[in-house]
Amino acid sequence: MKSRKPILLPEAVKILSEFGGNLKLARLRRKLSTQQFSERANVPRSTLWRIENGSPSVAIGTYIQVLFVLGLEKDILKVAADDTLGRKLQDAKLIVKNRVSKKNK
Numbered sequence: 001m002k003s004r005k006p007i008l009l010p011e012a013v014k015i016l017s018e019f020g021g022n023l024k025l026a027r028l029r030r031k032l033s034t035q036q037f038s039e040r041a042n043v044p045r046s047t048l049w050r051i052e053n054g055s056p057s058v059a060i061g062t063y064i065q066v067l068f069v070l071g072l073e074k075d076i077l078k079v080a081a082d083d084t085l086g087r088k089l090q091d092a093k094l095i096v097k098n099r100v101s102k103k104n105k
Contacts, residue, residue, distance in 0.1 A: 006056045013054070020054030023063075026070045027052075041069045 008016070027037050038045045043062055050058050051066055067073045080086075 003057075008056050013056070016056055017054035019063075020052045023066055023070070024052040026072065030070065037066075037069065041065050 027034075032040075034045050034048055038048045041048065041062075043051075043065065047058060047062060048066075051063060064073065064076060067076060
């Protein structure tokens with residue numbers, strides 16, 4: 001089975017690249033070599049390189065494993081925690097039409 005490479009919008013690529021750069025800076029601040037870090041995260045150095053370059057083909061679980069090694073795993077919980085647009089839509093109580101079941105037709 002051939003794996004598919006995800007197609008991302010340019011803004012998403014930029015964000016992922018910045019995220020990878022932030023992870024690299026966190027690793028360097030902790031004075032961890034790529035060898036040490038890949039061993040602790042239990043990922044090959046080539047995968048670590050792809051993470052630090054913001055590759056979209058790396059599984060989200062691997063990104064989270066890297067966050068655990070850095071002690072930043074709680075940061076993933078901040079994603080969408082303050083969903084301003086979602087809260088506004090919820091507060092507006094927009095009416096959503098109920099779909100009629102095909103069985104009832």
